Amino acid sequence: MLEGDILIETFWNICLLHNISTRDQLLREAVRVVQTNRALQLQGAAHKSILEPETLFQWMNQYAGEREFGHFPGDRDLFFRLYQVGKDMNLLDYAIQTIQQDRITSEIVVHTSIVDRFKDMCEEHHYRTLLIAEAEKYLRGLAESQLVKPSFTITLITENYIIAKLLKTYFESFPNVHIIQGSIYQPLPLSEKYDAILTIPKLGIKMDEVKDAIIRDSEGVAVNHLIPLLQDTGRISVTLPARILFQSGHIEQWREQINESAPVHSVHMLPDGLFRPYISVKTYQIEFGRSPSQQVIIGRLLLHKMSLEPEREISVHGEAFARLENWRIDMLLDEHQDSLRSFQEAPVPKVKLRDVADIFRGKSVLKQDLRAGNIKVLNISNIEDGEVRTDQLETINEEERKIKRYEILPGDLVMACRGTVNKLAVFPETEGTVIASANIIVIRFKESISSGYAKIFLESPVGTTLIQSFQRGTTVLNLNPSDVGEIELPLLPHNEQNNRVNRYNEEKERYKQKIREATDRWEQVKNEIYSELY
Incomplete structure (x- = not known):
């Protein structure tokens, strides 16, 4: 030590x-x-x-x-x-x-590579006046990077009085470093404008005191209050969770509004685990600027030693980026991009799941609740090879009226929303009442879409890419029913859906039969050879 x-x-x-x-x-x-x-x-x-x-x-x-x-x-x-x-x-x-x-406040300690990347951006664009919001999150980067060198004039903001006193004491001998106590979730009464701003706002908090704003999510509120502090040629680098990039409703309106007032210049997916153990959701580093962006750089970053380096980058014209409904860059970077583009450009009509199905998540069932009872529970482990193993279902003892909203009916499409593997299956006919656990999303289609057809599409490379683009977690799957409802399906006539489902099922059954025959033959040959050993 x-x-x-x-x-x-x-x-x-x-x-x-x-x-x-x-x-x-x-x-x-x-x-x-x-x-x-x-x-x-x-x-x-x-x-x-x-x-x-x-x-x-x-x-x-x-x-x-x-x-x-x-x-x-x-x-x-x-x-x-x-x-x-x-x-x-x-x-x-x-x-x-x-x-x-500290395990009480669980303040994020940002990896040094974020500060290093910010410093590189500032040097590339010859920025000199920098603002770092909620500076306590960036202390490690401030200690280990060269950001506080005299070529930069740095302002550190913190909401916490004691941390402000600590920073003032530590940086007392640095004339180029200034400390301000203030909250980025309120309008900041600062007259100075900055070349570059760095922030990772609080994630997933609703701000009740925000007036006349289309967004109350802490991430959007913080960005709205920081953007006015930028110089006309400046940029703000923000760490945002995945949901901000694709959720609809007021967040979609905010994306459109912010891209008009401060156009997106780059979007990069950050490596899984970069903020562990503080954050377990997928995160992205986004740069907004006050000036228009001709080309938006999108990419995926990898952590090499202690530096963030692009694994893959492509550019999208600023006008084309502005037309996107969401910022799901995962799809644009996916290896199945050609197939995805073919799907998006195909003349076949498309429908969102939310428009053709009822979608709900199952009930939270604790281990101590599992006992001999009248209600069966479907969990992720009961879905194998695209089928539900109804003979393995555990049970709970509960009144049927209390669990009716979680009941799965024959023909429902069930989807794993937690875990490490995406699993899909059409629920079969079974005896008794079965409910979904909280690890399962149930999709109950209306007349226009067949469950079997939807399953085939969603397990295809394009369907898998669409599902992953709504993934909120990192290495562990984390899907939200409202996000799943945004996934688009190709809307084919019923007879064409049924033809594809029948062909799929017939070929799968033929495949399984061949596997059974090969397994039986292998067992027979093994036993014959064993018997010839003596």
């Missing part, structure tokens, strides 16, 4: 023994110690006579006392011990480790 890490751990341990345990309490006392030491150094008073517990305590009260930090939660001896351990600590390293270890 490095000496700095030992100091940090020792400081923590002293604090914890005296019930100083929350993130902000731990940060506050470290800043109090460092600021007291700075004051002593400036006064030329850091000599032995001052370092008596009583005198040191008086100096702390004068230079880092209640007015700035509140009441110190201990006596002179406790502060003396904390001072001896913490006066020379690297405050930024301490903050990074304290925030990273």
Whole structure:
């Protein structure tokens, strides 16, 4: 363990023994110690006579006392011990480790590669004035990158008073770094405009106090408040979750509106696990600019050592990008792009699932609820090779009226919405009442679409790509019924749907028969050979 890490751990341990345990309490006392030491150094008073517990305590009260930090939660001896351990600590390293270890607020610690990529963008476009919002998320990048070099003038925003004090204390000797306490979820009363802005807003929070806005999602609110702070030639780099790129309704309206006021310049899919354990959904890095974009760069990024590097990039004309209903770049980058384009350009009419089916997710069933009962439960493990194994269903004991909304009927299409593998099956005739678990989405078609036909399409390369484009999770499948409803199917006449389903089923049965015959023959030959061994 490095000496700095030992100091940090020792400081923590002293604090914890005296019930100083929350993130902000731990940060506050470290800043109090460092600021007291700075004051002593400036006064030329850091000599032995001052370092008596009583005198040191008086100096702390004068230079880092209640007015700035509140009441110190201990006596002179406790502060003396904390001072001896913490006066020379690297405050930024301490903050990074304290925030990273915090399990209560679970603040995101952004990977250094995001800051490095932002720095590269700024250098490429000769940007000089930078704004980093909710700076506590980027402390590791600030510590490990060269972003704070004198060629940049950097403003760091944080909503948290203690973190603002910590940053002011740490960056006190950096004249090019300025600290502002404020919230990006409220209009920011800043007169200065910036060349570049970096932010990863809070994800998935509804902001109740937003007025006269088409979007109340925290991600959109933050972007709306930051865009006005950009210079005319500037860019904002934002980390957004997958749902913001494809959800319909007010989020779709926001995408259209924001692309008019601050056109998209690039969209890149970030590597799975880049924000683990803080975020488990797919994320994208998007750059918006105040000036029009002739070409929008879309791509997929891979983490190579500690750098984000493009695995694949293509460009889409700005006008063509503006015509897209959503920003599902996964489809544009997919290896089955030719097939997907053929589907999209085919003259056959298409319908969204939501317009031809009722779609619902199953019931949450806990392990302790499973017992001998009258209601069967379909889970992911009961779907194998495109078929439902009805003989393996577990049961619960529940009144039928309470579970009616989750009941699966023969002919329903069932789809796994969790797990690691996409599974589809048409539910067969079976005895008794069967409900779907929360890991299953049920699609009940109206007259225009056959369940078997929809299953064939959705398990095809194009259908699989469409499903994956609505995937919210990373390595683990995470589909939402409302998103599934946005998937388009080719609308063929009923007789053509039935012809394809019959042909598919006949060939599959022929395939299974061949497998059974080959298996029987293999067993027979094996046994014959075994019997000839002696």
